Amino acid sequence: MSDIDLNKIGNILRNRRMEKNLSIRDLSARSDVAASTISQIETGKTSPNLLTLKSLCNALDLPVFSLFMDDEIANVRLVRHNEQQTFIRNISNGKALVESLITQGRNEMWGAIIDIPAHSDSGTFAHHGGEELVFMLEGCIRFELENYQGYTLEKYDTLYYPNYIGHRWINNCDEDAKILIISTSPYKF
Known part of the structure; x- marks a missing residue:
């Protein structure tokens, strides 16, 4: 790890410890990591091993992977209404x-609002990876899951499925009808 990485890890751990109102000694007691070691980690003066990081993160209710993520602000995006992309999807009996x-940007989730004309359907069953959440904004639709039962969704109902x-x-x-759909995989149209 570079000095920058060590300082970043130390800052994340220190900030989390302070958010939880813990002293270094409190964290030491919860994690079985020596207080002097915690101090050195927080100031970027030592390179902790993975087991030490795991112990500290467990005591702080912090996922270990969060120590190695890119700066979170780089992953924050605001898309104004006039910047949202709109397109038409051909469906049976009309267009959605x-x-x-x-x-x-690089997204791990995809979201859209879909306007669905009356007396139409999306066609054949779609299959893709990830998870999906559907929230009914207006109207009603029947949502079918292949080899499972169907679900009638009305305003403000939510359906989640792999x-x-x-x-x-x-x-x-x-x-x-109008739905809000959130998916952890790119939607295919």
Whole structure:
């Protein structure tokens, strides 16, 4: 690890310890890591081994991987409404308007608001990796999971499922529907 990495790790641990109102001695007692070692880690003066980091992180309720992440602010993005990308998806009996909520950068999640015309469906079952959450904003739809039961969603209902299960929606209602969809894998249209 470079000095910069050691200082970053030390700062993260120190900030978390202070958030939890713990002294170095308190953290030492909770983690079985010597107080002098904690002090050296927090000031970037020593290179801790993974077991030491795991003990400290467990005592601080902090995931070990968070010590090695890029600066979090680089992963924060604001997309203004007028910057959101909108496109049309062809579906049975019409077109669905898809408003992509995240449009730039390296994303681990994808989100969109989809306007679904009355008496239409998404077609065949979609399969992809990750997880998905559907939140009904307006109207009602029937959501089908392949080899499972179907679910009728009404305003403010939420459905969560793993994306490897085939899924599709059907709007048999007389009114258009609107859903918010959040997925941990890129959506395929």
